[in-house]
Amino acid sequence: MRNISFRRSVATAATVALAVGLGPVAASAAETPPPTAGQSAAHAEDRAREYARSTMASMTLEEKIGQLFILFAYGPTATSEDARNTALYGQPDAARIISEYEPGGFILFSARDNVTDPVQVANLSNGLQDAAADAGAGIPLLVSTDQEQGLVTRIGSPATLFPGNMALGAGGSTKDTRKAAAITGQELLAMGIQQNNAPDADVNVNPDNPVIGVRSFSSDPTLVSQLTAAAVQGYQDDAGIIATAKHFPGHGDTATDSHTGLPVITHTLEEWQQIDAPPFQAAIAAGVDSIMTAHIVVPALDDSGDPATLSKKIVTGQLREALGFDGVIVTDGLEMAAVRQKYGDGEVAVRALEAGVDQLLLPAAPQEAYQAVEDALASGRLTEQRIDESVQRVLVMKYDQGVTKHPKVDVGKVLDKVGKQSSLRAAEKITDRTTTLVRNENGALPVSVTGEKVLVTGYGVVTGQTLADQLTARGAQATALSTGTAPTQAQIDQAVAAAQASDVTVVLTNGVTATSRQKALVAALDATDTHLVVVGVRNPYDINQLGAVDNFIATYSYATPALASLAKVITGEISPAGKLPVDIFSGDDPTKVLYPFGHGLTW
Template sequence: MARPRLVPAVAAGAALVLGATALTASPAAAGPGGHDRPHRWVQKTLQQMTLEQKVGQLFVPYVTGATADTASPENLARFGVATPAEAVQKLHLGGVIYFAWSDNTQDPQQIAALSNGLQEAALAPADDERRGKKAPAVPLTIATDQETGIVARVGPPATVFPGAMALGAGRDLRATRDTYAITGTELRAIGINTDYAPDADVNVNPANPIIGVRSFSSRPELVADHVTAAVRGLQTDGSVSAVAKHFPGHGDTGTDSHSDLPVITHTRAEWEEIDAPPFRAAIAAGVDSIMTAHISFPELEPNGDPSTLSKKVLTGMLREELGFQGVIATDSLRMEGVRKKYSDEEIAIRAVEAGADVLLDPQQPALQYQAVLDAVRDGRLSERRIDASVRRILAMKYERGVVRDPLVKEHEVARTVGTPAHLARAQEITDATPTLVTDDADLVPLPAGSTLVTGFGATGVPALAEKLTARGHRAEAFTTGSTPTAAVVAEAVTKADAHDTVVVMTSSATKSPAQQQLVAALLATGKRVLVVAVANPYDISVLPGVQSYLVTYSTTPVAVESVARLLDGAIRPQGTLPVDIPSAADPATVLFPFGTGLTS
């Protein structure tokens, strides 16, 4: 495999993959470490590695800088060296993870150059080799969180999509596979060979503050089907390692694990029924890696430790019960959910003891690297245990083609990233996802007259107004933000008086009394109001009196374009709810059940 296979250029409407039959799981697939005879390269490389190099393979931190040679005080504080390239070499890093805030993802061309620079640093002769002892050349895992939708580190001109829950609303497995095939192909073209996606959580808690629309559905079987499609799209079509997350399941939390340790109260039987099926499906599909969750799950681990640090969960359940033989990666070790009980150094050691192979995004990479190294030298961790993880990591790199082809052709990036064919397919997929839950006010498509577009979204509100105007409608934009003040609400009401209809965008209005007040005030004008929920679909549960309600699941450009097409009558609504919408006052009462949607 000299080059990753590119998604073929196709016209909108054409399929990139076979139908649902192509998504049948292979019963023999068990991840990259599951083969009976490991690759000779893996064995030979492992034998040549020093302990320091082996331990380094477990670490995948972020590095700060737009280029491999960008000096940064933050790098100096975290690694003891100034540049990303020096950090890679000093700690013998197994990989890096890209973020926008660490200045890694400015644009596709810059990302490709950064990736090449980091790979060249990893492959450069080591000190041992310069002294005459041959050292193995091991390329990096270069990763990011490109779930699509609200979690996407690489934005336009790369192809964007509306996210997992939108795909769940579309109910089209081919569309999901194509979404992740295009995503993987474009990531690989800029040097990213691992995607921390798809999200395999089953979002059964409407109040979940961290998963929500990142999940495909509240139904385990639907999540499992789309996770399978996503894994095949990323790995088979895109030549990028997929990472299903967050094991053992983050879908029923009311707490954000970035800031605290959530507690899951499911019984073991409920876990088997609700949380486990998507992970079983991912394993059956041959997923390269599975990410842990920083959650307390007393039924599975009674000592209160997060699952990331639980040997019962990672080794006992994921490895032994579910039979996963691929790479286990922790969620970010900078998150408070895993840092409540132990020091950063202890966290790194305990994660390895639990069964983790990759220590992702550590808070103090140099200190934590040294802690793991010392734990091996002191006998707390055996070198055999480290070897087991390194073998799985090397196998993943080899089997996904990273060893054979670590560098990308920077001058060819534009041939793959954001191509007209990819953009057309993304829009076609998105057009089938918006869900018209109810339309008693008869506002889709928009009636004749003028329209005020208002509400949440500094880009979405003006973009929709502009798109409607371009289609011949009379539309005015007035952005109110996520927490409009009483004065802003009053101004929105004044503007509404000058129009025939109102389109108001909401985002997680269930947690925003100010947005609820805005919608109530607009309804009180007597104008016909269409509410467009651009995040979680549950907003209508706190918006009494709303007669017309549309859900887009994201504010990505393709989602806004789909709304404009719907309101103009160019397309008809096709999506159906992938979750129940319960009453806010009585969660046991379902207002709009799974499958609701006014479709043509």
């Protein structure tokens, strides 16, 4: 278990609690700290730094360079051979990749065919650690993933699932947010994952943001700051896992996806200080171990045109010096288009290190990136002292996390710790407090479905069937008919015919825009005699494009827990309790607020 006192003392925790609105309880504890608290923290820091110094003394320069990289491999085990690995690394499996490259970390993705279920993840992480133990310096890996919950969930059921940040923002509870992070972190740690790339600390002030959206807690900097700090405390203090606040300096006001293009944030310095910076300040005050950079251009902070990940003015000038962060700085994925547009893949790695970054995540061309760093050292462009600064931070974090002493997990105990009934019940209660009733005219909701024919249509084959199953369990004769997010006229006609044969129709929307065919689907269904229920299962902003429908529910997520809570709200089993964590503006007049922050109906 990581030594929590190493990162922050009890007194500091109390100051954080008051600063971000987490309440007076922690403050009262801090007024009379244990006499040995400061000594314990100092001793822990000394031990961590001594471990780093002694380890680095016996490392080769190549081994130090390896510690700066976070790689991945295709395949469910450390020895699974895959031609894609060979193409990328020149080695067929994770074990041999680790042997050759000696990376400091490894990241897991379901989309990369290396995540299927918790037991498999635990076996894989143990296999990765075995390979690291046999390689060069024998330093354990930091195994990481992006289990943000909601839209970005790498490990599904039987792990405990939550509806994500914006849903938690709708719940507005620091206690619930901390609990969700604690459960998520405890389960990841049981699977051998020591670092979660969460929470997302972006303030989503742009409804058209294609990459953040519901991954953000809110459009309100104060609420985002409070919940970011609570999540950090849940991950680190309660679960003992490394948290990573992202995406610095703030990715919340863009209409460009940095996976495919280079976003430009036009906030002034004052706007950045008021909107984007506070959640990262709160995360730092809460003792966050790691912060991830964003591949975005912010001219007010650096007018060079370079993305923040490659900007010394932003990484060192703002994050290190102005905000005082001395933890580990990790890049967002270096395979993303936004960071690759201006420089080659090798040059990107060097420039990120020059900017002040410590960990290089997912280089697009690993061999080229490693070679570029070695060449920069040989030429004097990078110094070994600069490399040592980052390696020390990485090794201190590994020691503090406890991975250096206990890198592997007991696979036989994974299912005793992941998806526990108590965790599932907690997730259900937390999710039930997030579903938001935005509009309810003419007593449209709740509606009895017992013995009624119910059609679930609109977005999602799995989503629609899951909700239909939830309504069937509550006495309905429910069927699902998916039309997707771009229904053809034939699909709309089919849905209308099915609705006319039903007593109740639930239409699910996802990402409705001014030109979306989902508008035509909702309008056609609204013109029938069916009792229509309209639900936005991702962005709450959908309502601004749907006209005067009688009702609209926002779930912020199409994960199973959110759909279960939705079924309860539709049928009146529970009263909706969520409040909008964002302003919803008119689709016709972007200056007009239709439903303000904090709006939410109930019965």
